[in-house]
Amino acid sequence: MNGSGVRGTVTMHDVAARAGVSIKTVSNVVNDYPHIRPATRAKVQQAIDELGYRMNLSARSLRQGRTGIIGLALPELSLPYFAELADSVIRAAEARGVVVLIEQTSADRQHELDVLTSDRRQLTDGLIFSPLELGPDDADALKVDYPLVVLGERIFGGDWDHVTMNNVDAARAATQHLIDQGRRRIAVIGAHAGETMGSAALRVLGYQAALAANGIPFDPDLVVEGGLWHRATGADCTTRVLDAGVKVDAIFGLNDALALGALHTLHARGVSVPDDIAVIGFDDIEDAAYASPTLSSISPGREEIATMAVDLLLARIAGEDTPYRRVITDFEVVPRESTAA
Amino acid sequence: MNGSGVRGTVTMHDVAARAGVSIKTVSNVVNDYPHIRPATRAKVQQAIDELGYRMNLSARSLRQGRTGIIGLALPELSLPYFAELADSVIRAAEARGVVVLIEQTSADRQHELDVLTSDRRQLTDGLIFSPLELGPDDADALKVDYPLVVLGERIFGGDWDHVTMNNVDAARAATQHLIDQGRRRIAVIGAHAGETMGSAALRVLGYQAALAANGIPFDPDLVVEGGLWHRATGADCTTRVLDAGVKVDAIFGLNDALALGALHTLHARGVSVPDDIAVIGFDDIEDAAYASPTLSSISPGREEIATMAVDLLLARIAGEDTPYRRVITDFEVVPRESTAA
DNA sequence: ACGCGATTTTGCAACGATGTAAATCCTAGC
DNA sequence: GCTAGGATTTACATCGTTGCAAAATCGCGT
Numbered sequence: 001m002n003g004s005g006v007r008g009t010v011t012m013h014d015v016a017a018r019a020g021v022s023i024k025t026v027s028n029v030v031n032d033y034p035h036i037r038p039a040t041r042a043k044v045q046q047a048i049d050e051l052g053y054r055m056n057l058s059a060r061s062l063r064q065g066r067t068g069i070i071g072l073a074l075p076e077l078s079l080p081y082f083a084e085l086a087d088s089v090i091r092a093a094e095a096r097g098v099v100v101l102i103e104q105t106s107a108d109r110q111h112e113l114d115v116l117t118s119d120r121r122q123l124t125d126g127l128i129f130s131p132l133e134l135g136p137d138d139a140d141a142l143k144v145d146y147p148l149v150v151l152g153e154r155i156f157g158g159d160w161d162h163v164t165m166n167n168v169d170a171a172r173a174a175t176q177h178l179i180d181q182g183r184r185r186i187a188v189i190g191a192h193a194g195e196t197m198g199s200a201a202l203r204v205l206g207y208q209a210a211l212a213a214n215g216i217p218f219d220p221d222l223v224v225e226g227g228l229w230h231r232a233t234g235a236d237c238t239t240r241v242l243d244a245g246v247k248v249d250a251i252f253g254l255n256d257a258l259a260l261g262a263l264h265t266l267h268a269r270g271v272s273v274p275d276d277i278a279v280i281g282f283d284d285i286e287d288a289a290y291a292s293p294t295l296s297s298i299s300p301g302r303e304e305i306a307t308m309a310v311d312l313l314l315a316r317i318a319g320e321d322t323p324y325r326r327v328i329t330d331f332e333v334v335p336r337e338s339t340a341a
Numbered sequence: 342m343n344g345s346g347v348r349g350t351v352t353m354h355d356v357a358a359r360a361g362v363s364i365k366t367v368s369n370v371v372n373d374y375p376h377i378r379p380a381t382r383a384k385v386q387q388a389i390d391e392l393g394y395r396m397n398l399s400a401r402s403l404r405q406g407r408t409g410i411i412g413l414a415l416p417e418l419s420l421p422y423f424a425e426l427a428d429s430v431i432r433a434a435e436a437r438g439v440v441v442l443i444e445q446t447s448a449d450r451q452h453e454l455d456v457l458t459s460d461r462r463q464l465t466d467g468l469i470f471s472p473l474e475l476g477p478d479d480a481d482a483l484k485v486d487y488p489l490v491v492l493g494e495r496i497f498g499g500d501w502d503h504v505t506m507n508n509v510d511a512a513r514a515a516t517q518h519l520i521d522q523g524r525r526r527i528a529v530i531g532a533h534a535g536e537t538m539g540s541a542a543l544r545v546l547g548y549q550a551a552l553a554a555n556g557i558p559f560d561p562d563l564v565v566e567g568g569l570w571h572r573a574t575g576a577d578c579t580t581r582v583l584d585a586g587v588k589v590d591a592i593f594g595l596n597d598a599l600a601l602g603a604l605h606t607l608h609a610r611g612v613s614v615p616d617d618i619a620v621i622g623f624d625d626i627e628d629a630a631y632a633s634p635t636l637s638s639i640s641p642g643r644e645e646i647a648t649m650a651v652d653l654l655l656a657r658i659a660g661e662d663t664p665y666r667r668v669i670t671d672f673e674v675v676p677r678e679s680t681a682a
Numbered sequence: 683a684c685g686c687g688a689t690t691t692t693g694c695a696a697c698g699a700t701g702t703a704a705a706t707c708c709t710a711g712c
Numbered sequence: 713g714c715t716a717g718g719a720t721t722t723a724c725a726t727c728g729t730t731g732c733a734a735a736a737t738c739g740c741g742t
Contacts, residue, residue, distance in 0.1 A: 011728055022692045027730060035690055037738095057463045058402035059728035062697050067399060069442070069464070076428055078627060083424030087417055090445055099461055101410070101442055104431055120440055122398045123410070231631040260631055267633035286419060290572040290601055292608035292633050352698055363722045368700060376720055400698035403727050689738065696731085707720065712713100 010053045019047035030055060070313060071124035072100050073115045075107040075132050079230070080285040081255065081302075082130070085151075088306030089128060096314055098125075107228060109133040113141050121146060126313045136197055147316035149309045153202055161312040162326040165300045167199050170331040171206025172213075174252055174280050174298050177333050179214050181341055183250035183278055186211075189237035189262060190226040190254035203254050203282065221246045229254065234261020242269065248277055250339075256281035256288050256297055263291055263338070279338040293337035301329040351394045360388035371396060411654060412465035413441050414456040416448040416473045420571070421626040422596065422643075423471070426492075429647030430469060437655055439466075448569060450474040454482050462487060467654045477538055488657035490650045494543055502653040503667040506641045508540050511672040512547025513554075515593055515621050515639050518674050520555050522682055524591035524619055527552075530578035530603060531567040531595035544595050544623065562587045570595065575602020583610065589618060591680075597622035597629050597638055604632055604679070620679040634678035642670040 012030075016023045021044060028036055029044040047053075061067045072089050074082045090100045101124055105111040112131050121127065126147030134141070139158050142148065148160040153167055178186050188207050192200035204223065211218050221244065224237040234253055238261065241248060251266075253259025259281030266273050273279055273293055281288055284299035308327050353371075357364045362385060369377055370385040388394075402408045413430050415423045431441045442465055446452040453472050462468065467488030475482070480499050483489065489501045494508055519527050529548050533541035545564065552559050562585065565578040575594055579602065582589060592607075594600025600622030607614050614620055614634055622629055625640035649668050 013728080023728090024692055024694095024730080025690085028691080031730085035688095037690065040690080054460060054463055056403070056728050057460070058399050058408060059697090060730080061399035062397070062403050062699085062727090063729045063731085065697080067464075077418065077424045077431070078428045080421060080424070083418045083421070083427075086424075086443070087419045087445065090418070090443060094445075099442055099444070099464070101440055102427070102431060103440070104428065104435075119395060119398070122395055123408075123440070231627065235631070260628075263633055264631045264635075286572065287601075287628060290576070290605045292604055294605070354698080364698090365700075365722060366720085369721085372700085376718095378720065381720080397698050400727090401700080403698080403729090404700045406727080684742085686740095687738105688740105689736105691736070692734085694732090694734105697729085699727090701726090702724090703722100704724105705720100705722070708718085709715105710717095711715090 010051045011056065012053070014051055015044065015047045015053045018051060019043045066125050066317070067123055068098050069101050069124045070098050070310070070317075071103060071115075071120065071127040072130075073103045073105055073112070073127060074130045076104045077102070079257065080287055081257075081283045084285060085130070085302055085306060088303050089310060092307045092310040096310060098310075098314070105132070107132040109138075113138065116141055116144055125317045128309045128313055132198075135195070147313055149313045149316075151305065151309060152199060153197065159324055161316065161324050163305050163309045163312065163329065164327070165305070165329050165331050167202035168206040168209065170282070170298045170300070171203035171252075171254075172210040173206075173331070173333050174282060175207045175210035176214075177296070177335065177339060178250045178252065178278055178280060179210060179216070181250075181274075181278055181339055184216055185219075185222065185247050186250040186252055187222045187224060187241050187246070187248045188252045188254065189224040189234060189241070190229050190258040191223045192227075193225055200254055207252060219246075222248070226258065229257050231257045231261035231264065234258030235265045236261070238262040238265040242271075250278040250280070253279065253281045256283045256285045256295065259295055259297070259338075260287060260291055263293070263295065267292075273338050274340050284334050288334075289336065291338070293340075296336045296339040297334050299332045299334050301331060304329045351392045352397065353394070355392055356385065356388045356394050359392060360384045407466050407658070408464055409439050410442050410465045411439050411651070411658075412444060412456075412461065412468040413471075414444045414446055414453070414468060415471045417445045418443070420598065421628055422598075422624045425626060426471070426643055426647060429644050430651060433648045433651040437651060439651075439655070446473070448473040450479075454479065457482055457485055466658045469650045469654055473539075476536075488654055490654045490657075492646065492650060493540060494538065500665055502657065502665050504646050504650045504653065504670065505668070506646070506670050506672050508543035509547040509550065511623070511639045511641070512544035512593075512595075513551045514547075514672070514674050515623060516548045516551035517555075518637070518676065518680060519591045519593065519619055519621060520551060520557070522591075522615075522619055522680055525557055526560075526563065526588050527591040527593055528563045528565060528582050528587070528589045529593045529595065530565040530575055530582070531570050531599040532564045533568075534566055541595055548593060560587075563589070567599065570598050572598045572602035572605065575599030576606045577602070579603040579606035583612075591619040591621070594620065594622045597624045597626045597636065600636055600638070600679075601628060601632055604634075604636065608633075614679050615681050625675050629675075630677065632679070634681075637677045637680040638675050640673045640675050642672060645670045 012023045012026045015026045077083045093100045103115050112134050128149045130151040142158050150162050153164045191204050195201040224241050226233040226237040251262050281295050281297040284297040288295040288297045353364045353367045356367045418424045434441045444456050453475050469490045471492040483499050491503050494505045532545050536542040565582050567574040567578040592603045622636050622638040625638040629636040629638045
């Protein structure tokens with residue numbers, strides 16, 4: 001209509017004038033206040049339709065102290081797991097009438113601390129936060145005065161809600177699956193030395209537990225360090241473990257990107273998967289089902305995590321004052337070609 | 342220093358009282374109004390720091406009519422190309438001090454129409470819109486009264502800015518690349534029958550142009566229809582063309598997901614890539630470099646598209662009133678194993 | 683018709699910031 | 713010491729909506 005930027009200048013005032021009622025009545029109608037005579041409601045509604053009135057959300061936010069926006073802070077969208085998570089969170093939020101503002105932390109510790117206190121927190125009613133670098137030492141930084149839901153198991157016991165999967169059990173199941181296929185020399189790639197509470201550490205614990213349960217000795221040479229869980233890292237870890245001359249008959253990628261990187265390297269070297277080396281990942285991203293060979297993985301119940309996180313957050317925003325909760329979602333082993341018998 | 346006052350009720354009023362100046366002076370300091378005595382600025386700044394004041398963005402939005410949020414509407418984040426695009430857009434926006442609200446349209450026509458008029462437009466200063474289903478017939482729906490930047494070539498000639506790559510030329514280059522490797526029976530998968538302005542149609546045009554330029558006859562049997570450009574579709578298209586008994590020595594996936602799906606099917610059938618059939622995709626998503634074999638593709642200058650889109654949008658938001666622009670970004674053929682000699 | 687409790691509707695004052703235009707402060711120049 | 717004129721600062725209205733509590737209207741029994 002008008003390119004100069006004069007947006008919807010129709011206010012409640014205009015609607016009220018047209019409908020012949022007070023501004024407050026218009027407000028009552030749009031907010032579904034119960035005690036309104038049907039005739040009045042109809043009049044107002046008609047005026048709204050005729051004028052094409054849209055509520056000014058900034059004004060409403062100012063008045064109510066809420067914006068209807070929730071924040072989602074994650075490492076980066078180019079990591080498929082987080083893209084899929086964001087997709088699920090946005091859908092869950094939309095179904096509940098709120099929208100999502102995404103902030104990327106680039107898996108940088110300072111950046112992760114920054115989003116917690118950023119100016120943008122003024123714009124959001126609450127935050128769903130998936131940290132990759134913060135550890136128990138940063139627990140204080142998470143003591144914020146707005147609703148917060150933390151994803152993942154990095155930091156426990158604080159005053160906030162928590163949604164996570166059971167990384168230890170899931171990793172144990174993944175390892176057990178490999179063992180069930182007769183593998184004994186299982187390399188795990190993407191480990192983080194010195195970490196105790198992160199997904200990496202927990203998954204390695206699960207790996208060790210599975211070995212122990214099956215009487216397989218733990219060989220430190222089979223644990224390969226790797227920083228960011230990108231495909232490139234997985235490819236690199238695999239190269240290193242193969243070059244080290246360690247005997248390997250299976251690889252457990254601590255996430256799918258690592259496992260896909262491993263497949264890449266194995267393919268490049270002409271190693272047959274799963275005949276020579278079986279591979280399993282973790283996260284069950286869409287890629288996994290279309291890799292060549294298709295990649296076995298652990299499905300973390302992404303949908304459930306997203307839904308729970310949004311529900312918990314909205315409950316806090318609505319003022320719920322129950323003890324902080326820790327929700328643990330179900331996982332599932334998804335066997336595919338890369339670990340076939 | 343008071344680290345906990347993020348959502349605190351500290352207003353300019355409080356800061357003004359503490360600094361012994363008027364509210365407006367605080368506002369001036371915060372907004373870098375030039376004529377402020379250094380001493381005054383210091384006093385105010387100190388009060389701000391001491392009280393941990395954060396500006397209430399809703400109030401500012403109400404007053405200024407701007408929110409500092411831009412919208413990004415795209416099909417869905419689980420499509421890697423769009424996830425990577427969103428990543429780039431968010432980074433570009435952040436560098437310019439605005440944040441991004443993402444809306445997913447699920448590649449549904451009605452949903453795409455809805456985002457244009459959604460209540461959320463009240464919350465954003467402008468919109469970057471990547472439609473997948475809207476066509477020339479919907480041009481009127483795009484005549485909106487807020488700043489809009491459209492991505493992709495589906496709809497031309499309207500009163501809005503446009504950022505796109507040259508799909509025809511890029512597809513021609515992709516096809517030429519296959520021809521240069523000696524391929525003659527090139528199947529193209531993911532075509533959309535009846536479409537004239539979409540990426541599918543334009544890319545098929547480029548494909549045909551390349552054939553013509555090399556004196557290769559066009560065989561309609563080599564054009565495989567496929568709806569949504571997911572991996573599953575690519576796998577399915579490939580199955581169909583192979584089962585049809587048509588001779589094929591190369592496959593051009595109209596995007597990378599399709600091509601990855603093709604690799605999947607070829608692998609499952611034991612067809613060697615690139616020896617028996619070469620494959621090239623389009624978009625150059627991160628996956629492409631890690632597929633087995635690595636997938637050749639067309640890099641569309643994603644970063645440049647995102648940056649241009651954000652810049653154009655912010656210029657409009659700032660009130661720029663120049664003729665609407667159409668920006669065409671550069672592309673590049675990225676050869677990898679799947680089309681090696 | 684009248685009175686009364688219950689249902690509807692309304693006026694007013696915020697919410698926290700900024701634009702405008704006017705008030706006040708300074709400093710140089712005489 | 714006084715004043716013009718620019719540099720600083722300020723008061724006030726206003727952005728569009730909602731909470732509060734009071735005002736107006738309604739329905740119904742008598």
